[in-house]
Amino acid sequence: MPIGVRYSHSCINCGDLNTDLRNMRMLPCEQCLPNDTFKLDVLDLDAKIEMMERMRKIGTLKEYEKIVALERRFREYVEFFQRKIGSEPTSFQKTWMKRVLSSKSFTVVAPTGVGKTTFGMITALWISKNEGKSLLVFPTIILATQVYERMVKLSDGNERILLYHSKLRKSDREKAMERIVKDEFDILLVSSQFISRSWDAVKTKKFDFIFIDDVDSVLKSSSNIDRIIILTGIPEKIVKERFEMMMKAESKEEPIHTDHGILVVSSATARPKGLKPLLFRELLGFDVGSLVVSVRNISNLIIKSKSHEKLKEILSLLRDGVLIFTPSKGELDELMKVLEDLKKDGIEISSVEKDEENLLRMFKEGKLNILCGVARYYGKLVRGLDMPERAKFALFWGVPCFEYRIDMDGANRFVLRKVLREMAKREREYANLLKLVEKERDIERVRMVVRGKI
Known part of the structure; x- marks a missing residue:
C-alpha cells in the first residue's frame, strides 16, 4: 500500500x-x-x-522507450511459447524469459517439474528463429535424446537441430561432427562429457544462448567451467586473468564489455565447491546456487488468532513429524515452557538450540515427535534437516522475519560509505568524511557525525 x-x-x-x-x-x-x-x-x-x-x-x-521495446519482444516470446507448447508459460518461466530478453545470464535452482527443461528448449527455438545459435548440455545421453526428439516435433522444419553423443553409429557420429566443425547447425544438443572430450571441435565457436540442464554434472570438472564461459564469447585470456585475480583475493568491479552470449544453468540442488564456480559471478554476473522459494504440492493453512491453547490442540492432533519455527530465540524459549505439558500425552518435544546432532538423530529415529527452532536463514532447523520421510508438518509460530540494524553505532565501512555517498550529493561537508572512510581513518568519529545528522 x-x-x-x-x-x-x-x-x-x-x-x-x-x-x-x-x-x-x-x-x-x-x-x-x-x-x-x-x-x-x-x-x-x-x-x-x-x-x-x-x-x-x-x-x-x-529510458522508457527501451522498456516498451522489451515489452513488445516479451509479448512475441510468450505467443511463440504458447504456439509451441499449447499453454501459457508459468510465472517462473515468464521471469526467466524476461531475463533472457534483457541479455542476462542466470541460474535456475528449482525442483523437478517446474519447467526448466521446457524453458531451455523453447528458448533455443526462439533464439534460432531470430538467427542465433544455441548449445544445450544435458547430464545424460538419454535426456539429450529425449529433448532432441521433442524439439524436432516442435520445430517448423527451418531450424537445423543437431544431436551428438558417443553412442551414435560411427557413420552418424562422423557426419554430426563434420556438421559441428562446419557450423551447419542452429541448435546443438550434447551431453556434459562432450564439453571435455570434443573441446577442439567447438572451442572457437560462440553461442548466443547456452542452457545447461543439471549444472552439477558440469561442475565436476573445473576445466569445464572455463570452457562453458569461453563458449559464450568471452576470450580465454580474460577468463584466465580474472581467475588469477581471484586467487590473489582481488576483485574487479567493471563489467566485461565483450559481446558475449547468455548462459543459463539449471539445477535442482546446485552445491558448487571451490573457487572456479565464482567465475560465473565475476564474468557473467550471477552465482550458481542461491536462496530459492518455489511452489510444491503442499497445503498452506493460516490461523488468525495466536493462541497457546489452539497450538496445543493442533499439536495433539498432528502428534508426530512436526517442525515448529519461531521468529526469535526469546519466543522459542517461552514456547518450550508452554508446551512442556504435551509430554503428559506421550508427545516428545525438544528445541534444537542445544545438542543439535543428537536431537536430529532422535527425531529421525522417531524418539522425538516435535522439533522447535528459530526461523532464520542459517538456523539449525532450517539448514540442518533433510528427512522427508519424517518431517510431515511445518508450523510457524508468528511470521518469519529478517533482522537488520538501522543505527550507525555498529555500521561497518561498507554501510558508512553508501550512506555518505548519498549525503555528499546534498552537502559538501560529507565529502571529507567519505575520504576518511575510504582511508580507514577516524571511523568512530565518522559514525558519531553521521548518527547525529540522520
Missing part, C-alpha cells in the same frame, strides 16, 4: 526521484509525465505505447 514515500533513482524513464504510488503502477515521475498528461492506472502494453508517445511529444522520453 503506497504511503507517499519518494525514492531516489527509481523513475523508470529518467532515473530520478519518484513516488511509491507511481513506482507501484510502473509510471515515470511527475517531471517526465505530469499528472494531467496521463491517468494513473495500471498499464497494458498498448497503454504503455501511448504513454511513451506522449512523453516523446513533450520532450521527456529517455
